[in-house]
Amino acid sequence: MxxxxxxxxxxxxxxxxxxxxxxxxxxxxxxxxxxxxxxxxxxxxxxxxxxxxxxxxxxxxxxxxxxxxxxxxxxxxxxxxxxxxxxxxxxxxxxxxxxxxxxxxxxxxxxxxxxxxxxxxxxxxxxxxxxxxxxxxxxxxxxxxxxxxxxxxxxxxxxxxxxxxxxxxxxxxxxxxDDSALALYDRIHSGRSRLAMAPLTEDMACGNCFTAVTTMQEMEIRGMSKLITCEGCGVILYPTHLDK
Ligand SMILES: [Zn+2]
Structure with a gap:
C-alpha cells in the first residue's frame, strides 16, 4: 500500500x-x-x-x-x-x-x-x-x-x-x-475537452459538477490513500490544499 x-x-x-x-x-x-x-x-x-x-x-x-x-x-x-x-x-x-x-x-x-x-x-x-x-x-x-x-x-x-x-x-x-494512474487520467482526459481533475469543495462535493461524495470517499480523498473519481462527471478529485 x-x-x-x-x-x-x-x-x-x-x-x-x-x-x-x-x-x-x-x-x-x-x-x-x-x-x-x-x-x-x-x-x-x-x-x-x-x-x-x-x-x-x-x-x-x-x-x-x-x-x-x-x-x-x-x-x-x-x-x-x-x-x-x-x-x-x-x-x-x-x-x-x-x-x-x-x-x-x-x-x-x-x-x-x-x-x-x-x-x-x-x-x-x-x-x-x-x-x-x-x-x-x-x-x-x-x-x-x-x-x-x-x-x-x-x-x-x-x-x-x-x-x-x-x-x-x-x-x-x-x-x-505511475502507469496505471496515468492510464486512468488519460482515459478521463481523452473523454472530455479539458477537465480531468477537480478539487473537492468544502461541502464535500466535486468542484466540477458539484455531485456530493460519500463520507468514505471524502476520507479517501483527504487522506490521499487512493485516486477517487467523481460519480457525477468522472474527474479525479483531489484535496484543495494541493492547488496552493
Ligand atoms: Zn463531478
Whole structure:
C-alpha cells in the first residue's frame, strides 16, 4: 500500500500534467481559430474575385447586345430613308398608300428598336457602376488580406512552436507518472475537452459538477490513500490544499 505522501506527490504530478494539458488545449484552440480566420479571409477574397468575374461576363454580354441593337437601329434608319425617297417618287394614290403603310410599319419597328437600345445601354451603365464598386471592394479586401494574412500566419507558427514545447514537457512529465494512474487520467482526459481533475469543495462535493461524495470517499480523498473519481462527471478529485 502506498503512503499518503507517495499519493500526494502522485496527485501533484497529475495536477501538473493537468495544467499542461489545459494549456495545450488552449493553444490548439487558438491555432484552430487562427487557421479558420485565415481560410475565411482567403475565401472572402476568392468570393469577391468570382463575383467580379461574373459581372465582367454579364457586362461583355450586355455590351455585345447593345452594339447589335445599335446596328439594327442604323439599318432600320437606312431602310426608313429609302422608303421616304420611294414615297416621294410614287406615281399614284395606290402606290402612295402602300408606301406610307410600309413606312409607318418600319418607323414603328425603329422606335421599338430605339427603346430596346436605350434600355440595354442603361443595363450596361448599371453593370459598369456595379463593376466599379465590386472592383474597389476586391482591391480593399486584397490590401487588407496582405498584412492580416501574414500576421495570422506568423501567429500560427508561433503558437505551433509553443505547442511543440508544451507537448515535449508533457511527455517528460508523463513518463515519470505511475502507469496505471496515468492510464486512468488519460482515459478521463481523452473523454472530455479539458477537465480531468477537480478539487473537492468544502461541502464535500466535486468542484466540477458539484455531485456530493460519500463520507468514505471524502476520507479517501483527504487522506490521499487512493485516486477517487467523481460519480457525477468522472474527474479525479483531489484535496484543495494541493492547488496552493
Ligand atoms: Zn463531478
Amino acid at each position: 502506498n503512503s499518503a505522501s507517495d499519493n500526494e506527490s502522485l496527485l501533484q504530478q497529475l495536477l501538473d500534467l493537468h495544467r499542461i494539458d489545459s494549456e495545450i488545449v488552449d493553444l490548439e484552440r487558438e491555432i484552430q481559430g487562427s487557421k479558420e480566420a485565415l481560410t475565411a479571409m482567403h475565401e472572402g477574397v476568392a468570393g469577391l474575385d468570382d463575383a467580379l468575374e461574373r459581372i465582367d461576363t454579364e457586362l461583355e454580354h450586355a455590351r455585345r447586345e447593345a452594339r447589335a441593337l445599335e446596328r439594327a437601329v442604323d439599318e432600320k434608319r437606312d431602310a426608313l430613308n429609302r422608303l421616304r425617297n420611294r414615297t416621294n417618287k410614287v406615281q399614284n394614290e395606290r402606290q402612295y398608300s402602300a408606301a406610307t403603310l410600309e413606312f409607318d410599319l418600319v418607323r414603328q419597328d425603329l422606335r421599338k428598336l430605339e427603346d430596346q437600345t436605350l434600355e440595354k445601354m442603361q443595363v450596361v451603365e448599371e453593370l459598369e457602376d456595379l463593376r466599379k464598386e465590386k472592383a474597389a471592394g476586391l482591391e480593399g479586401a486584397k490590401i487588407e488580406a496582405g498584412p492580416r494574412g501574414q500576421q495570422l500566419e506568423e501567429r500560427v507558427k508561433e503558437l505551433e512552436e509553443q505547442l511543440a514545447i508544451k507537448r515535449d514537457r508533457r511527455h517528460n512529465l508523463a513518463i515519470r507518472i
